[in-house]
Amino acid sequence: MSFPWLTVMLAVPVVVALALAFAPKSISATTVKQIALGTSLVVLVLGIVMAIRFDNNGGMQFTETHDWIKTFGAHYALGVDGLGLSLVLLTVILTPVVILASWNDGDEGRWGPKGFFAWILALEGLAVGVFAATDVFLFYIFFEATLIPIYFLVGGYGGPNRAKAAVKFLLYNLFGGLVMLAAVIALYVESAKATSGPSYLLSDLSHLHVGTDVGRWMFLGFMVAFVVKAPLFPLHTWLADTCEEATPGTSVLLVSVLDKIGSFGMVRFCLVLFPEASRWATPAVVVLAVISIIYGALMAIGSDNIPRLIAYTSVSHFGFIVLGIFVLNSQGLSGANLYMFNHGLSTAALFLIGGFLISRKGTASISRMGGIEKVAPVLAGLFLVSGLATLSLPGLSPFISEFLVIVGAFVYSPWAAAFAVTGIVLAALYILVMYQRMMTGPGPEEIASSPISDLNLREIVSVVPVIALIVLLGFFPKPLLDMLNPGVQHSLVQVGAHDPTPTVPLSGGSGEGGSK
Amino acid sequence: MSVAPFIVLSAILFTIGCVGVLTRRNAIVVFMCVELMLNASNLALVTFARANGNLDGQIAAFFVMVVAAAEVVVGLAIIMNIFRTRRSASVDDASLLKY
Amino acid sequence: MIGFWILAPVMVACALGLLFARKAVHAALLLAVVMISLAVLYLIQDAPFLFAVQIIVYTGAILMLFLFALMFVGVDASDSVVETIRGQRAISTLVGLGFGLTLVVGLAQVSFGTAFGLGAANKQGNVPAIAKILFTRYVFAFEVTSALLITAAVGAMVLAHRELLTPKRTQADLAAQRLRDYAEKGTHLGPLPPPGVFARHNSVDTPALLPDGTAAEASISRVLAARGTVKSAPEISGDIAELTEGGEE
């Protein structure tokens, strides 16, 4: 049994978090921050080593399976395939960035910096656990466990009425979680009927063929939880309020990492466990996704608060991701999987830089800002690049995933693609309108009165790697795509969907283009 | 001697006891109705003892009486207390424990 | 069975009376009648021991306790039949009737079959048989009930007990209080004069005579005075004159 990579990556941050939490009061704030940063870097190194050792078309790797609760058939089973590894990598990359960026955000919160960084590390550990769980029961446990750190992070450190936002967040997600619990229990009942006794292992469950009606109800159970988590149109209102009140670092972890559990869950559980129901529900989900693309974008254009605007852009991007998943073809699914990683990076950059700006200006309302480009060019420049990434400019990584999703949507139905593509125009609008109102123009007079300082070294060091990764993946997405594609083919085979052949068969060998 | 009439009588007495508890407002009368209900059940117990031919019914009735005694003692003490503090023995006056 | 047919209507009537009796004491008495007829029914059903216990313990003790309580509370307390809770009377009669009907109808359909009768069980007499069962199979229950009775007694005592709110007054305090009252308010010092003690009249309502022949107020209790049943001196003097006719005019 090889070295338990995933358990170590899961345990290290949680253990350090506990150590920090119960550390003596006398520990100074900077040492807490250094320990937190150090741990997250260690986990990052572990993640990178794991990625290097990952063999692209080796299916589920780094697996560990131990019996946990026999009667339920629940196992402590971990393992990652392409998608799982990419999201684990996203988590371990973003956490040090967030820790570095929100260096002194935790100081005046309720439990001080100790609590702040302890909760962030706990969140990282649990997130890694969620993405690595290959047992539905274990996944559910982690799924609910991740709510707690976010609740305390939002509730303890953040804007004026953060308590209300934290409660709303918790109730919304718990509601989703409970509906999912019903489905998990139903899953137990179904798997108990199977000859081999009840088992929550994904490998066993995927062979389980469930009746159509039961399958559909269970599919809906899972989908409700995931639609709340990856906020789609009707169940999205909690995201904007939470991000408005939370510190930028928490919003990054919430939107870039935790909301991915929703879309990750759809790919990992909905498609694999309930293929027939997924095909049955595709039209409805595609319509819902397209609505949230346009709805999120319009709301973003209309909002006057930076984190709120970024949150609504994420609603629109999640619309794209879910659209990519449920058009059930390889372009769409590869695009969606890639989109999860790219969206994580671009939103993180946007949130963090927005956060630096808000901490400097003291206000988050766009209308009260102006002419910042003259005063803080580096901040404006980085903000523009991350904004361009959000509106998926080619050459930056989100473009490739958005293009693939729209191509996938076009394969599914031209109308879906036509409506989805308006999203790119709305994206251009909300980013550039925001940039124009904040950065350009002479700016209100108070610019002269309170000149804001440009980014300091710490802030630049925290954001630049993310932006570098965005540009790098914009031109060389191949390594990431090679990691994701085998998983995509496997899911498609599992769902029993196949790509339609192009209407005009490619004549002769020159079809693949390129060199003779 | 057939059993049915006794049981029917016991049922009637029990019902009258219930209605008494619900309608009378004097605490002590309510208490008496409770006693009436207990006696009705004793009657049924004794009748069934005879019907089944063993004395368990009667022993049960005996125990009922013992318990009734203990209950009356404590109940009346409570009513005395309420009367001493509230100068009225009406059941409806002790209605502070409400929404 | 005839006994039953006689007693049943009486019991039901008394029970109904219990519902409508205006005075609590009447309700208590009606209950006594019901209990005694019940005792007779026990007797009819070969349960002499319970017959005795019912009469002595239940009616004799518990019901008497009720009467004591009634005396404390005062017979006239809260007898008004006006219903305070809206709709309570109507609904409770309705529900009560429904309940009764369901029971009676239910029981009527149930065939109890012929009774075994307690002949065999009471072979050595009812009481020894009960005792045998009571002290073998139910001995634990028996002990528990005894514990229950003790706690009930202690409970009643605790409930009835009233703490002395002010310090206990000694005899010296009382004497000083009496003198203070006499000094300030002129209240009669020392015990009040006893009632008049005469040859043929020494009952408590005969007033003692002051030297000038008038009745002494303080020698008669206020209650009797209030009630106006106090003998006056002239009434008594009439006897005296007659007895002492021959004496100096």
Next chain:
Amino acid sequence: MNAPALMSAPLMHLPPVVDPSATSGVFSLLWLVVALPALGAVVLLLAGKRADAWAHLLGCATVAISFLISLILFFSLLGRGHGDRQVTQHLWTWFSAGHYTVNLDLLYDPLSALFLLLITGVGGIIHVYSIGYMEHDERRRRFFGYLNLFVAAMLVLVLASDYVGLFLGWEGVGLASYLLIGFWQHKPSAAAAAKKAFVINRVGDMGLFLGSALIFVTFGSTSFAAVSASSHQASSGTLTVIGLLLLLGACGKSAQFPLQTWLLDAMEGPTPVSALIHAATMVTAGVYLIVRSNFIFSLSENARTAVIVIGCITLLMGAVIGCAKDDIKKALAGSTMSQIGYMVLAAGLGPAGYAFAIFHLLTHGFFKANMFLGAGSVMHGMDDDVNMRHYGALRKAMPVTFATFAIGYLAILGVPPFAGFWSKDKIIEAAFGQNFVVGLCTLVGAGVTAFYMTRLMLMTFETSKRWEKGMHPHESPKVMTNPLKSLATLSALGGLFLVNGWITTWLTPVVGERVEHSLAVGSIGMSLIALVVVGIGVAVAWQLVGSRPVPRVAPENVSVFTRAARADLYGDAVNDEVVIKPGVAGIRGLGVFDGSVVDGIVQGLAASLTAISVKLRLVQNGFVRSYALAVLAGALIVIFAMLAVNFS
């Protein structure tokens, strides 16, 4: 040697198949052409203040070197045989999903060769010019960084061998134009113009996005080679839809009819930007797209008619707008819009017009850039005042600028020896060959062009002096006039491209054989007619503007046409009315909807729960007897339930 595949459908001339051979020898330098400006951009943008001293030199150097390489490549391509002029260089596989792979390859063939020369050549000249023009701007390093970024993106656009690669260049160019239009960000109007340009481009890009998606769905790949090989097998309906989508993309980028409003606002940017981006290169990207996708357009008749219609409308609109504008740069922008209308129209004529569209594109690149830079030097002299009504009699004050501007003026009019004459007449000829109405439009357009160009020349250089007080215009420094001279020579000698039809034969491997249309009146006759119409235009302009004193303030009581033309034929008004006002209202309504309805349901749920619990609380009224009643009722219900269960 791969003769065009004639095996199927002999009657319909088949589009040439893009079948490039791997680069060898000198062609392997192809990637350097793109890499140099890109590297320049990165260095200039990331380097801090210390790069300010040599920033502009690096900027010009990178473009100059890539111009040299393009020249070398051009001549080595010229040296190759007629059929073997398509070369590709595989950089790396960009991304793949399922069996759809997109390679980032560079395709160098006659069409992109010409574009390379235009972009790096004119671009280089404009770089040199902007050294002088941006002399006293403290952020010049950033300006050159953006210019290099633009050149790199435009090169990617013309060298891409795949629609998605083309899209990379396409949006890169859009970003560069956003940055450069909004270069003086402190001016709110510049920032707004930049945003407007980018958003309207993005609306066009939607078309390109969906076009490439449809191409993938139909052909299984988006590389030019694959698509051109099997485009004749696709149904005409799909081809038409693809054509229309690509046309939408082209309209967005080349400011054609529905999406043309941004071009006039783009004049907010510095003049070299207007010259490079909004005259020579970026706005012609749409024409390049149509000509490059000839394997689609030549196979679908109604797609081409749509292109022709759009071309005609824009041609006339641009000309009319050009007549009424007092701002010299906006007048030139109007004329650019109409000249591009000519090119789009030519491209729409199918195989007959592709070569002439590109030829006119080159010549227009020369003389329009020349005139824009001339306008820039006039503004430089009049310290950035753009209103022609404050010019007048600048001929003596700025002789060199006047001379170069005049050459440009003669070229755009189509006066014989100059470049304009050769390219525009060919288009008019081909238009008449297609159908009479289209030909007529081109002729009217030529006439109106003559009118507004003459009006511009007269108001600026000839008429009486109307300078502001204390204004003494002076000739621009050498670094600005030399580029003017070189551009003037180019716009004069541009016609050489056409000598014995060289350009048409040069472009046949890309766009296919040119179908000759014999004209009733012959080509010389057509040129004469065109010259007559131009003469009329000049005369009318002379009569209206030359002979009367030019009022210093734009007169108010003017005909309804002039008022419409001043408002850009209400293009902006239509956009505001149809898109922006309802959009803003819709968004505000959505905000309310989201707050009250979606959130309302959630809050409402919580509120109703508390309301119910308040009602239920009243049941505990404190009376023992009510509780006893409840107990009895409960007992009764239990009995009923048991009876029901047992006896049912």
